[in-house]
Amino acid sequence: MELVCPAGSLPALEAALDHGADAVYIGFSDATNARNFGGLNFNDKNALRALERIRARGKKLFVAINTYAKPDSFTRWQGAVDRAAALSADAVILADIGLISYAREKHPNLALHLSVQASATSGPALEFYRQQFGVRRAVLPRVLSLRQVQQLAAASRVELEVFGFGSLCIMAEGRCHLSSYVTGESPNQNGVCSPARAVEWRNTASGLETRLNGVLIDHFAEHENAGYPTLCKGRFIVDGKRQHVLEEPTSLNSMALLPELKATGIQAIKLEGRQRSPAYVAQVVRTWREAIDAVLEPGTEFSVKDRWRKTLAKNSEGKQTTLGAYDRPWQ
Amino acid sequence: MLVRRSIARIGYRFGCNLLPLLPNWPGEVVFIKLLNQRLSEELQDGLFDFLDSKVLEVSVTDLGVCLRISKRDAYFVRAPTDAPADSTISASICDFLAIASGKEDPDTLFFQRRLCLGGQTEIGLTVKNRLDALDRSRIPQWAQRWLEMTAAELAAIVPN
Structure with missing residues (x-):
């Protein structure tokens, strides 16, 4: 089970590598990624440094280009895919179906991961992306219950990555317009x-x-x-x-489900938080590394240690952590 | 260990009582000089241009220290005293040191209301992200150790 960790800066990437990341995902400093905040993310110079540090440790670098292009700005999104390919990133994480098609045609050897923003929640949807574009992995939206994840995993020919930890939103991934309703930007x-x-x-x-x-x-x-x-x-x-009225500030924490996720054959666990500091990345990655190592240890029974729970609770947005939709038996 | 903690406790109490009585400008001059020395490459690269003609106010609440910073050309400068702050950041010395030494995440402190942002959020957030992105290995080893030690000592004696 691969641990996929966030980095909004080089020190955050270093922290992820120091504390046990198998892969780190980053974005370029513009609207082509879903954490487009001032002072965050990577220009070409820093992306190259990121790659060098990843290669030196034998880990993987993914580039998230997970927003949707407007008709008049598609070339910028194409450019981001070209830059990730030129960087020899291990994969790009994409949502826009036009961009996925472009990446497949222009860069046949570039591994494609389907972003959570693409909101693919059914077996046929995943299979469509695999057949049409050779998508290798999909990040599952957080709307699915554990039972639904298990059903998908049983039939999927696409690798599945699920969210382990991070701030929750209302989980209308790829479809939420609340921000643009008030600010004009989504x-x-x-x-x-x-x-x-x-x-x-x-x-x-x-x-x-x-x-x-x-x-x-x-x-x-x-x-x-x-x-x-x-x-x-x-x-x-x-x-x-x-x-x-809509939801309380809460963070997802699916650590308690690690044994089930492992048994289901989930290939990767994703941690949210490219907008957070290196201190957050260090604490959260170290905690998840220990937990995943514990669950992979043969012959031992897994339980969430109090120390892990405390560290994650401290770094959470809101007062509580939740299993989110994983634990909705009515779905 | 005990001696170090006693010194920290005395130093902290002394600072809390004395610093509010002193003018802010000597601290500002020293702090801004340090910033200009340490961040010259970033300043040249234009990474702090978003502070041009803006006033950023950093308040250390328990020490009663308030540093007002602006930027002109490729240098940080003291902000004019009569200009209102465009963005304010405030926290205790403990929490500032915990952030500076890389021990605590500013967002976590913010969620817990220990770090406060005011005025234009974009300036405060960009400052946070720019500082997070600085290569810590460029801070001299002794300074890093001092930061970590002082942060740990203060965290032990000052309640949140």
Whole structure:
């Protein structure tokens, strides 16, 4: 089981390698990736340095080009695929079907991974991507329950990668328009949910207000945990009560399911967080490395250590971690 | 170990009481000089151009220290005293040192309300990302060790 780790900078990539990553995924510094924040990601010079450090350790480098091109900007997305191919990245992680087609035709030897943003949730969808484009691996959307993941894995001829840990969103992967509703920019087209230019924190007598493009979306009392403001995690007054209407800020943690995921034949576990610092990457990667090593150890019974749970909880957005949709028996 | 902790405790108390009484400018001059020395390559490469004519205010809450920074040409400069801050970052000395020594993730501290951002979020976020991306191996070994040690000592004596 491969551990696929996030890096938004060279020090984060180093931290991932130092603490047990099998593969690291990065993005270029523009809207072609879904973590398009100021000061984050890799220009060509740093991408080359990233590759050198990956090769020196015998690990893999994936490049996420996982947003959707607009009709007038397709060449920029094509250029990103060409740059990843020129870099000899081990794979590109793509969502846009036109871009997948381009990558297959232009770079026949480049391994293609289907991004979670492509939102492929059924066996026939995965098989279509494999037959048409030779997609080698798919990252499964976080809407699937464990039982559904098991059903997919039993029949899939595509390698499957699932999310292990990271901030959760409302899981309408590749289809969410809430951010653009308020700010005019969305993850799928602009690579950013709640662009920082639209975010405002205002300290008031009663606590901290957060606004998105001028729209009040939450208010925190003095010692209440805060999250990065996204519309889905805002609190609104409905039926006279102020509450999380869409969802609470929460992080996914599927560590407890590692034995089942291993038995199912899942090839890779993905950790979220390219926007986070090297300190986060170091702590979270080290914890997952220990857990995966433990689950792969033959003849031992796996249980989640308290120390691991604490480290992950500390690095979580929101107060809690959850098994997310993996644990929805009604699905 | 015990001696070191006692020194840290005395030093910290001394700092909390004394520093708020002193003017900010000597600290600003030293800090900005250090930044210009250490980040000259990044400044030349234009990686901090987003701070041109902007005012970034960094407040160390428990020490009562407030550093106001701007940028002109390829240098960080002290911000004019009458200019309002475009972006503010504040935290305790403990948490700033934990971030600087690579021990704590700024987002984690932010979620826990220990690190506060104000004004234009984009400036604060870009500063965070740019600092995260700096090659730590360029910090001299002794300085890294000092940072880690001081961060650990302060973390042990100051409650969050």
